Amino acid sequence: MLKATAIGTAEVGTGRLIKAGHEMRIAIIGAGRVGKSLGAALRATRHRIVYGVRSDELSARPVHGGGEDMETIGGAIAGSDAVILAIPWTSTEAIVCEHARALTGKIVIDATNPLNATSSRLALGFDSSGVEILQSHAQGATFFKTFNAAGADAIAQPSYPQGRAVMFVAGPAGPQKQAVLGLVDDVGFEAVDAGELRAARLLEPLGMLCLELAAQGRKGDFAFVLASREPAEVEAEHPCAVVALGAG
Numbered sequence: 001m002l003k004a005t006a007i008g009t010a011e012v013g014t015g016r017l018i019k020a021g022h023e024m025r026i027a028i029i030g031a032g033r034v035g036k037s038l039g040a041a042l043r044a045t046r047h048r049i050v051y052g053v054r055s056d057e058l059s060a061r062p063v064h065g066g067g068e069d070m071e072t073i074g075g076a077i078a079g080s081d082a083v084i085l086a087i088p089w090t091s092t093e094a095i096v097c098e099h100a101r102a103l104t105g106k107i108v109i110d111a112t113n114p115l116n117a118t119s120s121r122l123a124l125g126f127d128s129s130g131v132e133i134l135q136s137h138a139q140g141a142t143f144f145k146t147f148n149a150a151g152a153d154a155i156a157q158p159s160y161p162q163g164r165a166v167m168f169v170a171g172p173a174g175p176q177k178q179a180v181l182g183l184v185d186d187v188g189f190e191a192v193d194a195g196e197l198r199a200a201r202l203l204e205p206l207g208m209l210c211l212e213l214a215a216q217g218r219k220g221d222f223a224f225v226l227a228s229r230e231p232a233e234v235e236a237e238h239p240c241a242v243v244a245l246g247a248g
């Protein structure tokens with residue numbers, strides 16, 4: 001589990017300092033299955049959530065009670081420390097381009113999978129990724145890829161009998177990444193740093209694998225869990241390997 005003590009401070013937006021483990025103002029663009037699951041989970045910890053929705057969807061009522069507000073996309077981004085993109089890929093590039101200036105200085109978390117228009121396959125890969133394309137459209141923001149490789153049910157409840165579901169994070173190292181890892185941890189996942197943003201070229205196909213497994217009729221809600229062993233356990237189970245290394 002991510003420890004708040006191991007985390008640095010990130011400066012976001014107009015100079016507001018963000019420390020992982022502290023409250024963040026988060027704009028979630030898209031109030032669909034993923035957006036609502038993330039919003040509910042993050043709000044249940046300590047974060048302030050505002051949904052950015054299409055103007056014609058706007059109304060005074062909360063999304064599903066409990067003080068979550070809706071705003072225009074521009075309004076939601078303006079008041080945020082971090083922005084989560086939870087809309088179909090086919091709309092995402094245009095929205096990032098339109099709001100590129102407002103995103104400057106902010107953490108942007110891309111939860112989309114870059115599916116083609118019929119959702120039958122990824123629209124791009126493996127020499128680029130959706131999030132790298134988005135980063136090129138809004139160079140003043142810092143993009144991360146995460147929350148894309150689990151279904152909305154798993155996002156709403158990432159705890160399984162086998163343990164916490166894993167969620168990988170791709171993006172540049174530093175305090176902002178620590179803040180993103182902290183958010184993934186807040187949602188309830190085992191947050192794992194997958195490396196730089198280009199690692200999203202692997203994470204987006206992993207998201208597609210979730211869709212494929214569901215399409216093949218896998219029952220129930222499921223997610224990936226990261227199994228691991230402490231080095232001492234490996235040595236104990238494979239003593240010959242240890243002897244061979246020592247003999248050299």
Ligand SMILES: NC(=O)c1ccc[n+]([C@@H]2O[C@H](COP(=O)([O-])OP(=O)(O)OC[C@H]3O[C@@H](n4cnc5c(N)ncnc54)[C@H](OP(=O)(O)O)[C@@H]3O)[C@@H](O)[C@H]2O)c1
Binds near residue numbers: 034052085
């Ligand atoms: N579903 C999953 O299990 C899952 C898991 C991981 C990642 N993802 C990814 O997460 C993203 C969202 O998936 P979802 O399942 O939450 O989809 P969804 O339930 O269909 O919700 C999409 C939301 O985006 C909104 N939207 C669409 N176009 C928009 C635009 N141009 N401007 C503003 N809002 C717009 C929709 O509003 P309207 O209702 O007005 O159309 C809706 O609220 C997708 O990129 C998907 O690949 C999905």
